[in-house]
Amino acid sequence: MGSVVVEQLRKDFSGVTVLQNIDLDIKEGEFFALLGPSGCGKTTTMRCIAGFESPTSGTIKIGDRDVAKLAPNERNCGMVFQSYALFPHMNVFDNVAYSLNIKELRKGNLFKKVGVYTRMLNSKLVKYPKEIEKKVMDILEYVELTDHAKKLTSELSGGQQQRVALARALVMEPEVLLMDEPLSNLDLKLRHTMRNTIRRIQQDLKITTIFVTHDQEEAMSMADRIAVMKDGEILQIGTPTDLYSNPKTPFIADFVGTSNILPGKVVASDNGITTVQIGNQQIKSVTQTDKTDVQVIIRPENINVLNGGSDDYDNAFEGTIQFATYLGNTVRYDIKVGEHQLVVDTTYESGDSIKRSGEKVRLGVSPERVLLI
Numbered sequence: 001m002g003s004v005v006v007e008q009l010r011k012d013f014s015g016v017t018v019l020q021n022i023d024l025d026i027k028e029g030e031f032f033a034l035l036g037p038s039g040c041g042k043t044t045t046m047r048c049i050a051g052f053e054s055p056t057s058g059t060i061k062i063g064d065r066d067v068a069k070l071a072p073n074e075r076n077c078g079m080v081f082q083s084y085a086l087f088p089h090m091n092v093f094d095n096v097a098y099s100l101n102i103k104e105l106r107k108g109n110l111f112k113k114v115g116v117y118t119r120m121l122n123s124k125l126v127k128y129p130k131e132i133e134k135k136v137m138d139i140l141e142y143v144e145l146t147d148h149a150k151k152l153t154s155e156l157s158g159g160q161q162q163r164v165a166l167a168r169a170l171v172m173e174p175e176v177l178l179m180d181e182p183l184s185n186l187d188l189k190l191r192h193t194m195r196n197t198i199r200r201i202q203q204d205l206k207i208t209t210i211f212v213t214h215d216q217e218e219a220m221s222m223a224d225r226i227a228v229m230k231d232g233e234i235l236q237i238g239t240p241t242d243l244y245s246n247p248k249t250p251f252i253a254d255f256v257g258t259s260n261i262l263p264g265k266v267v268a269s270d271n272g273i274t275t276v277q278i279g280n281q282q283i284k285s286v287t288q289t290d291k292t293d294v295q296v297i298i299r300p301e302n303i304n305v306l307n308g309g310s311d312d313y314d315n316a317f318e319g320t321i322q323f324a325t326y327l328g329n330t331v332r333y334d335i336k337v338g339e340h341q342l343v344v345d346t347t348y349e350s351g352d353s354i355k356r357s358g359e360k361v362r363l364g365v366s367p368e369r370v371l372l373i
């Protein structure tokens, strides 16, 4: 399995720069996500790695090989796309066997037989060598499609088609698996199941995987590390927990999970505590900064709704409930504090009462949970 190292990748389309300063160091066996909003350059980065786009400048290495000058089929990358890109007139088995068989025919210099193979496929007369048959059936078992081997791919559900696409990529034993929004066409429930399937297979095979998504929950739940991209650049690379607890910019705080982001001014700093003025309120944080203008970041689950007078918090505020949204094991409240609107998540246990709109509450936040950027 290969590592993937990208240095100073840049891509211009007709003189317009859509990617710049892209540095990636993806370890062997790592599950790495490229995350960012539409148009930020995720797919272009992946297409440069796969060889479908040539970089304007920069280097790309897979394992020890500099792949910049290699054609896509020489890079040993498997690809899975959002659109599945399967052959609709072939059955599942033939779809998975196709590239493998072509590769074997080419290896044996049996170029003429490629045309014969394709014609036989069309008239459903193909007989595969035993090794190919075994390899394909093994991989189909792996993605739980053994019973569907003889079905046309057009007869399958979206999730099953995506598993065929995955099997077709994996059967080639690629060094790197590249997946571009593979779950976007699936409904929510299936997306969750497929996340687990992909993660299980990736961990079993320890295959280096680069996964493009605009869905932060998908990236957070699947990836070992994530690169957050915006406007053709990487803003931050980290584990899901790094990005969640130490976002380097307000954009990341907002894009990775939900955040309350409030502009404020530093008014004091002593004994390791920074005091920030937000409107007519003050808030204390353990973040040290030499800036005056800061963004105050507080995650919704780090704001506590206090019961009665138990407010030992260094940061305590009065607020008024605007809305309550019941989400099963949590209740999300929108709470007005001064001129600001805060999102607050509280755990919900059966029998708890849910606060109503207009109800006054006291809120507490510990300075350790207040981040300044």
Ligand SMILES: Nc1ncnc2c1ncn2[C@@H]1O[C@H](COP(=O)(O)OP(=O)(O)OP(=O)(O)O)[C@@H](O)[C@H]1O
Pocket (backbone or CB within 6 Å): 013, 018, 036, 037, 038, 039, 040, 041, 042, 043, 044, 045, 214
């Ligand atoms: N072949 C091309 N010619 C010109 N511009 C392109 C081409 N391919 C991509 N772009 C532009 O490059 C930018 C990045 O596109 P890219 O598809 O990489 O973004 P993305 O983050 O994958 O977005 P999405 O999530 O919508 O697929 C966009 O502004 C896009 O319009």
